Amino acid sequence: MESLPRIDFVELHDLDRIPAVLRTLHTESIVTIYRLTDAARAYSVPLSIALREGASHRIVDLCAGSGGPVPLIQRKLHREGIHTQVTLTDLVPNVRAFQRVQAAHRRRLPNCCSVDYVSSSVDATDCTVEGTRTIYGAFHHFPPAIAARMLQNAVDTRSPMVVVDTKRSFLYVLLFPFLITLAVLLSAPFQRNPLPRYLLRLALTYLVPVLPFMMFFDSVVSFLRMYGRAELRRMVDGLAGTETFTWKIGVVPGFTGAQYLIGIPRD
Structure with a gap:
């Protein structure tokens, strides 16, 4: 499937007409799936590589949605003796979700590391927040021109960059959607939400299965x-000043198929 062209279609939760509450329920389900799978182990590997090669331990998570996997990754790295400070950001920040992530972090790691957030909009193509930038599970949402602008902004500001997504594979297209949908069906009763949203989640999962369909x-x-x-390689090769960065592209072995792009400024 690597040899086939990327298909740039639209995901339902990206549509402007989708109600905000439905988009939140969707992204919260994704966070739950991160917790249920081995994603934190595989997804922590590229960030760990970047930190060992000199990237800042101040992590600026772009496109964080409802919190994403970075807080889980932070705890995984903490157990390995790697301590980080995470700032959650998004173009349309879910401040309540960020606050819940921050409160949960304080309960788990009260005396080490930190999680904070930016409550205003942060554009990943024109970011001014200092630190190692991460984009987990969201890079594929952007067409090549915008994705390249995100990388170009990192180069222009000399900010380390770690992008992690899933590798493109026929097996994953055929298998993962069923597993992910099953996870949504099984996990809905155990989601921690305020009562009105919890009841709405149950209704949109079992009575009218909008969430599983989405x-x-x-x-x-x-x-x-x-x-x-190969597309990622062409993208970084086309950046102005790309020679001032060291780029690594690869896949973490394992079930998640975590594919990464790491960019570190050269001295």
Whole structure:
């Protein structure tokens, strides 16, 4: 599938007409799936590589959605003796979700590391927040021109960059959407939400299965939109000043198929 062109289609939860509460329920489900899978282990590897090669331990998570996997990754790295400070950001920040992530972090790691957030809009193509930038599970949402602008902004500001998505594979297109949808169906009763949103989640999962349908449809589209490693290489080769960075592109071994792009400024 690496040899096939990327298909740039639209995921349902990206549509402007989708109600904000439905988008939040969707992104919260994604966070739950991160917790249920081995994603934190695989997704922590590229960031760990970047930190060992001199990237800042101040992590600026772009496109963080409802918190994403970075807080889970932070705890995984903490157990390995790697301590970080995480700032959650998004173009349309879910401040309540960020606050919940921050409160949960304080309970788990009260005396080490930190999680904060930016409550105003942060554009990943014109970011001014200092630190190592991460984009987890969201890079494929952006067409090549915008994705390249995100990387160009990192080069222009000499900010280390870690992008992690799933590799493009026929197996994942055929298998993962069913597994992810099953996870949504099984996990809905255990989601921690305020009562009105909890009841809405149950209704939109079991009575009118909007959330499972969205998750299945968006999962299929996501895997078709993933950038291949050759496409990522062409993208970084086309950046102005790309020679001032060291770039690594690869895949973490394991079930998640975590594909990464790491960019570190050269001295």
